Amino acid sequence: MRTLLLTKEEVSRLICMKEVIDAVEEAYRAFNSSQVQNPGYIGIHLPEPRGEIDFKVGYYEVKEVISMKASSGGFANNPKLHGLPSGMGTILLFDARSCALTCVMDGSLITGLRTGASGAVSVKALARKSARTIASIGTGNQARMQIRAIKEVMNIAEIHAWSRTPDALLQYKADIEGELGIPVVISDSKKTAVEQADILITATRGKGELVQADWIRPGTHIVAIGTDQRGKQELDPEIFRNAKIVVDSAAQCTEKGETWHALNGGVIAYDDVHAEIGEILLGRKPGRESEEEITIFDSTGMAVQDNTTASRIYENALEKNVGTFFDFFER
Incomplete structure (x- = not known):
């Protein structure tokens, strides 16, 4: 062979x-x-x-x-x-x-492609059908890939973006508007960006609570991409308390993903994880069940x-x- x-x-x-x-x-x-x-x-x-x-x-x-x-x-x-x-x-x-x-x-x-696609699959399964506005915390390669993928499954009206680096933020705006024709609003704070979101993407190499629970609007779908190892973190664990939690792999996400922080902090128990996303795609468990529900997709990436x-x-x-x-x- x-x-x-x-x-x-x-x-x-x-x-x-x-x-x-x-x-x-x-x-x-x-x-x-x-x-x-x-x-x-x-x-x-x-x-x-x-x-x-x-x-x-x-x-x-x-x-x-x-x-x-x-x-x-x-x-x-x-x-x-x-x-x-x-x-x-x-x-x-x-x-x-x-x-x-x-x-x-x-x-x-x-x-990059399959990680971007995972976010799009979660949007199809869990986001409100009326969702049009995205907040992107992070403006690197994966943040861009998420937008390229999600635009294949929904109409994006605008993106509110935040980055620690002003030059990176300006470049992101120029690149996304030039490539995809989607308006990008530069946010002066994470909070300002998150408060506009129908869909929140976190795609950073963060090592702390970048997004706070009281910033999240009812009905928001969160695509948590950046945390795939112990030591990384992007979300306030309190966000998990009243959210529907969906993971790619329960074994991985409860050990190394964003979900681990909520478990480790006692905010949730293991049984509070609603489903692996494959179970929703197979129709074994429900996806979004109300317009007000906050949904989280915690993705650590799978072989x-x-x-x-x-x-x-x-x-x-x-x-x-x-x-x-x-x-x-x-x-």
């Missing part, structure tokens, strides 16, 4: 956001249909000023695909010192019937999302004859 190599540029040509959203929905349904082995991921924090690297492995039994992703982030000095991005990723795909390596592909785009997204890219590459084959194994 030959192995296919796909570069970042090739990956970017082989899938669109709508396909990624479909792949992420497939992943969530498969996870809650006992079709997935999704072991806990490994995160290694390196000494400052370096960042972290995560390793996520997943087996999708129906498709007989095993994926392994290495993903790094927070290496702020990489561009200057090494001529490299601050975050990188690589995905390996294996045929589970033989464990032969079928594909090596750049994973940096996939991580099966990488698996289904990378598999679609691999299939598209074979169909379109994209990439370079090489002989990795000798008989």
Whole structure:
């Protein structure tokens, strides 16, 4: 069996956001249909000023695909010192019937795409149908990816954005308005931005309570993306007290996600977690049940999302004859 190599540029040509959203929905349904082995991921924090690297492995039994992703982030000095991005990723795909390596592909785009798509899936399942206004706490790559994905599932009237860095905020406004044509209102405070939100996106590397409970309006849907490791935090745990809590993986979110802070602080108990999102997509548990309900989607990211997204890219590459084959194994 030959192995296919796909570069970042090739990956970017082989899938669109709508396909990624479909792949992420497939992943969530498969996870809650006992079709997935999704072991806990490994995160290694390196000494400052370096960042972290995560390793996520997943087996999708129906498709007989095993994926392994290495993903790094927070290496702020990489561009200057090494001529490299601050975050990188690589995905390996294996045929589970033989464990032969079928594909090596750049994973940096996939991580951003499937994380953005997860927010869009949660909006479809949990946001009010009348939602039009988004608040974005954070203006980095993932904050932008969330907007690109969510615009595929709802009409966004305007975005209220906040960042610690004024220059980053101005650049975000210029980029989003130029690329997507969505008006961006620069907020002078987090509170001002959050108070306008039908949908609140938190996508930072925060290590504290960036958003306070009394800022949240009834009916708000919160997409909590930034907290995927102990030590990270974006939300006041009190927000969880009267909210419907939906997670991607209960095991991960109660151990490493935003939900852990609410559990650790005694604000909620484990049984207060309403559902994993796959259960809602499968119709086993309800999504939003009233216009006034505050809903939280806590996403730590799952290997099966990488698996289904990378598999679609691999299939598209074979169909379109994209990439370079090489002989990795000798008989």
